Amino acid sequence: MVEVGLGRVGLERHGEPVERIPTPQRLVDWLEVYGLAVDSCTTDQLQLARELRESIHAAATAAALGEALPAPAVQVINDRSVRGRAAAVLTPEGERRWRLGPDSRVEDALGVIAADAVSIIAGERDGRLALCASPSCGAAFFDASQSRTRRWCDMNICGNRQKKARLQARRRGNSDSAG
Numbered sequence: 179m180v181e182v183g184l185g186r187v188g189l190e191r192h193g194e195p196v197e198r199i200p201t202p203q204r205l206v207d208w209l210e211v212y213g214l215a216v217d218s219c220t221t222d223q224l225q226l227a228r229e230l231r232e233s234i235h236a237a238a239t240a241a242a243l244g245e246a247l248p249a250p251a252v253q254v255i256n257d258r259s260v261r262g263r264a265a266a267v268l269t270p271e272g273e274r275r276w277r278l279g280p281d282s283r284v285e286d287a288l289g290v291i292a293a294d295a296v297s298i299i300a301g302e303r304d305g306r307l308a309l310c311a312s313p314s315c316g317a318a319f320f321d322a323s324q325s326r327t328r329r330w331c332d333m334n335i336c337g338n339r340q341k342k343a344r345l346q347a348r349r350r351g352n353s354d355s356a357g
């Protein structure tokens with residue numbers, strides 16, 4: 179499951195924008211982690227990935243807020259989903275794996291991510307769409323935890339950052355009252 183696709187390689191949302199997929203190679207590496215290994219990636223294909231990421235972000239954010247889905251974002255997600263040629267296959271261990279087209283194109287991998295986003299935004303998965311509580315992030319994420327109380331898109335990144343900020347604020351507060 180690719181969660182709300184490409185979310186974690188997204189831009190910092192409300193803070194300084196940081197492009198986390200600056201090069202085609204970074205996209206190749208990221209896709210491989212999610213079991214979507216591609217042979218190569220051009221800058222044009224990287225552009226497609228970024229466009230899809232922004233569209234999923236826009237649509238998932240609207241869905242999380244209960245707002246109407248932005249039509250251009252829906253269009254991009256649908257286009258990518260239609261153009262992918264990946265197929266779900268079963269491993270001998272009974273797990274689902276994606277097999278991309280014969281030449282393992284980036285478009286096939288993006289098709290999987292787009293289809294994944296469709297099923298999540300359409301509410302077909304067991305979970306809840308939510309927005310990251312970190313003020314510098316705000317990324318849409320998919321909460322599949324049992325309690326449905328996850329607050330951050332990534333505990334290790336946004337969750338820790340928040341904890342550190344709170345700790346620092348408390349320390350500042352203490353030294354103020356002491357001094």
Ligand SMILES: [Zn+2]
Pocket residue numbers: 310311312315316317330331332336
């Ligand atoms: Zn976050």
